[in-house]
């Protein structure tokens with residue numbers, strides 16, 4: 735449910751107070767893409783992050799942050815990032831947030847935020863930009879130890895870049911592991927799409943209904959989407 739109520743929020747970085755829209759976490763429950771991250775409702779996506787009109791700090795809650803965030807937002811580098819031309823306000827916020835997360839070496843969240851910007855590029859019908867952002871996001875995870883959940887997300891990103899060789903190698907690696915549900919179904923589906931050289935967007939529901947478990951009800955698929963998403967929210 736979207737929270738349309740405006741509230742005064744004091745910026746953690748500069749101390750200025752500004753009026754911001756609130757957003758409850760339940761509004762993030764929408765149809766999920768196979769990267770398990772970027773398939774959110776476009777109408778609510780713009781409210782995932784708040785932006786300080788004074789210093790440009792971007793966060794889910796402007797009142798929160800750490801000293802690393804405050805120092806980075808004061809740099810010339812961050813000021814230059816705020817001035818870069820962007821194709822949408824929403825993507826700009828996600829990319830600024832990704833820069834803040836990179837500065838604190840939180841590569842998983844930078845990956846997540848960059849994928850949100852890629853999802854926005856999809857919504858704006860800018861496929862080349864979306865592919866470029868997914869490529870950048872995938873580099874944030876290169877060479878790092880990753881959870882199965884994150885590797886399954888990365889698999890979808892690599893397919894959509896597309897980097898067929900890297901996607902196939904990761905899919906085969908995952909197929910050799912004893913994955914549980916719904917990861918096994920997703921990887922099986924991804925392998926088929928990679929072999930077909932298909933870089934289109936698919937949702938988790940489509941995979942669960944059409945590929946692996948044709949008798950699964952809509953309620954089952956939606957329940958699984960929520961289970962996957964709640965796992966993600968716990969990490970944040």
Ligand SMILES: [Zn+2]
Pocket residue numbers: 745746747748749750786787788789790791
């Ligand atoms: Zn500020």
